[in-house]
Amino acid sequence: MITVALTKGRLFEDFIKYMEENSLNDYLQALTAENRSLYTLIDNVKFIFAKGPDVPTYVESGVADLGIVGSDILAEDPFNILNVSQLPFGECHFSVAGLPDQEEVETIAAKYTNIAFEHFKHQKKDVSIIHLNGSVELAPLLGLSDAIVDIVQTGGTLRDNGLVEYEKIMDIHARLIANKRTFYTKEDEIYKFLREIGVI
């Protein structure tokens, strides 16, 4: 048996859509069942549902053999995992955004502070970075920061708050990751799953 850690929320919905489009019906029914608990067993695959930043932790430790997670999580922190494949869903991007009339950017609010730090370091811009856990768009509206670094999907949340994108930092997409030990010890089950979801 293999264990696959799935990211709850929007990425999970995108994964379900992907399975519908590709007629992966064996998994679809059980994963979309209303009485689904914290994990679901389908044949030889146990799916566990976790918050995005926890998925690589489960995979790194070997509690999960595979994981489906956004590349934003993998770009923010280092994990000792196999970064096997980009998946064709979960597309969005990181951007620097702020109020339209902002002249200078010296303070940045971000949930993903490492990505923000690396971006401005690469541009040789000396900025202060403030960590927030969510609703990052509030920071420039309330004067906590001059701009934000955040994930942009459609741009709707920025527009609703009167913010504009200054520049795109990097693309984000769903990725399939694997544990460095069980990739070998559970090879047959893992490659079967990779084929089923179209990775190879």
Next chain:
Amino acid sequence: MKNELIIRRLELARDYMNLLDEAGYQLIDMNMVEPFHIEDKRHHSSTIIFEKNEQLFSIRSDWTRSLLNYNENYYLSHRFFGYFGPVVRNYKTFYQAGVELYRPSEHEVLKSIDMHLSFAAGQSDGEFQSIIVNDDKLLDLYIDKYQLDSDIRHLVYEKNISEIRKRLGETHPLYQLMAAKVSDQINLINGEFGDGEIMSFINHLNEYLTKYHMKFIVDLSFRSPQSYYNGFYFQVFLDHDHPLLSGGEYNSNAFGIALNLSDGGLL
């Protein structure tokens, strides 16, 4: 930890030390406090360093590195050494047992791996599941032969199949190798570099270990967490998620093998 596990670990260590003694290895015991070398910190970021009497010291975090430092500072009359004892990494103590072979022949390396497998087989009810091997120089051969950019290394190390496909295309031999099941890689690599020295050793090892009936896997993404291994590297698994044996080649003419006395399946 339960009493029986503590006793079992000590019994395993005693039996292993006896085996090494009978096989002609020089057993060594060393002080856990060592002079601090900055290059050790690069290899082991988890090493604890402290100052006393205006000198820097470190607590042993890896036997191979400790022996290597010892070997570089003193003339040694032996080539084969065996050890058992604790190491400290990030405030946590682990128990390591193993051997270091300096300037070994291919036959001496094969014989030592075989001796370790035979010992582990006698101590465990479980069957060996797999041996996974790689030699960092195999990727160099692909890079040279197909004139690839050296940044392909990082993609191979993280087994980034989708990015390798994007860069090289689906028909490229390196993509086909990386997308193949790991247990099929050995045949593909033999097809390209089977006549070379590196695959010659790997194929000899495969033949040598046939009697243990375990899956023999070569994977270019498989690497040691210890950066001093710069050639052949391997791990052996019982039916367990952590390796029972691990080891490989370092410093061009030395070979180490470590026996897992914590979570490899022997306890």
